[in-house]
Amino acid sequence: MKTILCSMAACLAVLLCGAARADAPDLVVFHTNDVHGHVLPEERDGETLAPGFARIETVVDGEPAPHLLLDAGDVLHGQPFATAHEGEDVARLLQMLGYDALAAGNHDFDYGAARLLELRALYSLPFVAANVARRDDGRLLLPPWVVKNVGGVRVGIFGLATPMTPTSTHPRNVAALDFGAPARTFAAARKAVAALRAEEKVDLVIALVHLGSEAYCWPSSLELARAVPGIELIVDGHSHSELAERVGGALVVSAGEALANLGRVEARRAPDGGWRLEARLIPAAALASVTPEPTTAAWLEARRDAIAAEMDATVANAPFALDGRREVIRQRSANLGRLLAAAMMRESGATAALVNSGTVRGDIPAGPVSVAKLLEVLPYGNKVVAVEVSGAELLAALRHGLAQPGGGAFPQFYGLEVKATRTADGGLRPLAVRIDGKPLALKRRYTVAIHDFLAAGGDGYAMFKVLPRRTFGTLDEALRRFLASASRGELDAIDAAKVLQCAACDEK
Numbered sequence: 001m002k003t004i005l006c007s008m009a010a011c012l013a014v015l016l017c018g019a020a021r022a023d024a025p026d027l028v029v030f031h032t033n034d035v036h037g038h039v040l041p042e043e044r045d046g047e048t049l050a051p052g053f054a055r056i057e058t059v060v061d062g063e064p065a066p067h068l069l070l071d072a073g074d075v076l077h078g079q080p081f082a083t084a085h086e087g088e089d090v091a092r093l094l095q096m097l098g099y100d101a102l103a104a105g106n107h108d109f110d111y112g113a114a115r116l117l118e119l120r121a122l123y124s125l126p127f128v129a130a131n132v133a134r135r136d137d138g139r140l141l142l143p144p145w146v147v148k149n150v151g152g153v154r155v156g157i158f159g160l161a162t163p164m165t166p167t168s169t170h171p172r173n174v175a176a177l178d179f180g181a182p183a184r185t186f187a188a189a190r191k192a193v194a195a196l197r198a199e200e201k202v203d204l205v206i207a208l209v210h211l212g213s214e215a216y217c218w219p220s221s222l223e224l225a226r227a228v229p230g231i232e233l234i235v236d237g238h239s240h241s242e243l244a245e246r247v248g249g250a251l252v253v254s255a256g257e258a259l260a261n262l263g264r265v266e267a268r269r270a271p272d273g274g275w276r277l278e279a280r281l282i283p284a285a286a287l288a289s290v291t292p293e294p295t296t297a298a299w300l301e302a303r304r305d306a307i308a309a310e311m312d313a314t315v316a317n318a319p320f321a322l323d324g325r326r327e328v329i330r331q332r333s334a335n336l337g338r339l340l341a342a343a344m345m346r347e348s349g350a351t352a353a354l355v356n357s358g359t360v361r362g363d364i365p366a367g368p369v370s371v372a373k374l375l376e377v378l379p380y381g382n383k384v385v386a387v388e389v390s391g392a393e394l395l396a397a398l399r400h401g402l403a404q405p406g407g408g409a410f411p412q413f414y415g416l417e418v419k420a421t422r423t424a425d426g427g428l429r430p431l432a433v434r435i436d437g438k439p440l441a442l443k444r445r446y447t448v449a450i451h452d453f454l455a456a457g458g459d460g461y462a463m464f465k466v467l468p469r470r471t472f473g474t475l476d477e478a479l480r481r482f483l484a485s486a487s488r489g490e491l492d493a494i495d496a497a498k499v500l501q502c503a504a505c506d507e508k
């Protein structure tokens, strides 16, 4: 049987394309973005959520056409596998897969710009960015582009980082860097396109960008396509979008998030000298039957096990039991909810913090706390986000969450004191709110710590969706740092604090 003889990846490509095409592509561009450390295979209830990088390697290596492998940013930080050694294991993996170019995502700066440069040097990572300069001497931090000769095609790939980077990683990570005003992003792109065409004499220009395509992304990859001519393909990341859209003369593609898809673009020379591009996303489920590349798979498993062992190490101490049980934390203020909120305040310098109780998935017994325990209780990898809200918006958020005891939206908070009453339908309604010891002023603006899920309007908190924001570290990192640094007196005060008063809600 012919299918047994061909490589798994080649078979898969044929299956996914429906039928083998008469005209083979001149070039295939594989792309990933916003992987956020999801490099191991992930499954839930028999469904493949992420295929793992070893399967991606099989597919890419098995591609018969000349090909490139690109990542559009946010790959180095996210899961414990990535964060355990500040991106080192993912960096090595990117090198093993032979990525041809990488965009610098905001979260690729999460360990600091110096660490990004260190990993780049250690693993020869081809990061590109035409719009990130050092403040001291104005030189570019990274090469603006790379040129690749693939199957006789000269491909120029230039990079762009989002000008939103300084507000979407911790500001201290990029203090020495200038990401430019949004308008300068286009100027940098025009300059790169002109140089690639005139000096590098490339046949095809790819913009590998971490800009995003949603309304909050400025400038977005779609605006880039409209504003800067001469780009055939824009490979985008940042807004976690699934995208294959023709805008102006360019095709703009993005493969979602967390390795839920592998992007694949076929490029064919047109008779007029231009290019015909065709994009498709290969979903994780379609990759489940691919045989993982054995060397990479074995390495991944060994590293996963080693990191799991490190995860069992003690990193903090809980002086008393921290209650995060579902039946408690979704009904009233729980000490783990208050402690988490206090840790978020410390992390961000905010006046108060609010978190939906669905974020917390268990309790922490008194005594030594391991990394694994922190991640079990806070499994989502959410990041602390500081938003500027009016008193009215904060009150709207409290009303929204308190109305739904039993649900994941029910709020845990600190830096706030709420007197509430029980409504006829069993919910709570705030009667009086104090913040920072004073009555909440509806028109005043306050800095409040939430997390990225709520900042995206999650759990119905739509009032947090459009606010200016600054992003900090993950919740588990914040809680670990707080447990290690807070005094016993501070922790006891949080344990004893009555931040939500209501006769009916204090009942045990």
Ligand SMILES: [Zn+2]
Residues within 6 Å of the ligand: 074, 105, 106, 107, 210, 237, 238, 239
């Ligand atoms: Zn991003």
